[in-house]
Amino acid sequence: MQQFGRVIQLIIGSAAESIIIDGGLTISFDLTKTITAEPNEATISIINLSQSTRNLITDKKYNRILLNAGLGNDIRTLFVGYIDEVENTKESVDITTKMTCSDGSKDYRESRTAVTINKGQTDKDIVKQVLKDMPDTGEGIQEFKKDQKLLRGKTMVGNTRDVLKTVAKNQDADWSVQDGKLLLLPKTSALANNEGFLIQEGTGMIGSPQKTSDGLEVGCQLNNVLRVGQLCRISSKIRENSGDFKITKLQIRGSNKGSDFLNVLTLQNGQFNEVKK
Secondary structure (H helix, E strand, C coil), rough: CCCCCEEEEEEECCCCCCCEECCCEEEEEEEEEEEECCEEEEEEECCCHHHHHHHHCCCCCCEEEEEEEEEEEEEEEEEEEEEEEEEEECCCEEEEEEEEECCCCHHHHHEEEEEEEEECCCHHHHHHHHHHHHCCEEEEECCCCCCCCCCCCEEEEEHHHHHHHHHHHCCEEEEEEEEEEEEEECCCCEECCCCCCCCCCEEEEEEEEEEEEEEEEEEEEEECCCCCCCCEEEEEHHHCCCCCEEEEEEEEEEEECCCCCCCCCEEECCCCCCCCC
């Protein structure tokens, strides 16, 4: 599927500096985002980087990455994370640099919490406290269904992810890191579809929605507005496949010079409270 006006932009660097890589080189990406706590992952490839830039990435002097993409002037961020692995391969005269990346994995693996929570505090207070132990994770969007206060103080020691897991279970919510920011969202809530986008046959939908064990699966041309946890409106000739659904998994594939430029969405049906943030 060929779409005109594709733009893919990478910002790669360190805490101190970065460079921008755009349409002058062949760039492709394949990323998956889910509403679950396991870190989101992406594979990003660039053909024929300069040797100096390739060395900076391979030697991990540049280990941060931000991926922007879209059509024309509508460019938005699709992925923010760290470069975990780098592989350079040569075929004929071309050298391909393949980067395996993750979002929030460092805090997920390494963050530890040792804190005393006082009587009268809530889950919201606990999350605020433990985020101090996650230096690479921003506050993001947090929605709490329950606001009961602790009847007595308690000490929490262990992996920070386990503390967040406990809070999420208490709130009947999912937690994850999306583009470097925390998302804590009750299972009965969804992020509002503020831009009113609609996926339907004839205007972006690829094929027909299919029911799977994980929910309704829908393919469409790349839409850089879509976010995990967000409401998505589907219009299909099959009535039960139409309506407002919650995005629980988002696969995005693209290339500025290849055929792919698409989303595959896994959607959950139900009645959801809209979070307008």
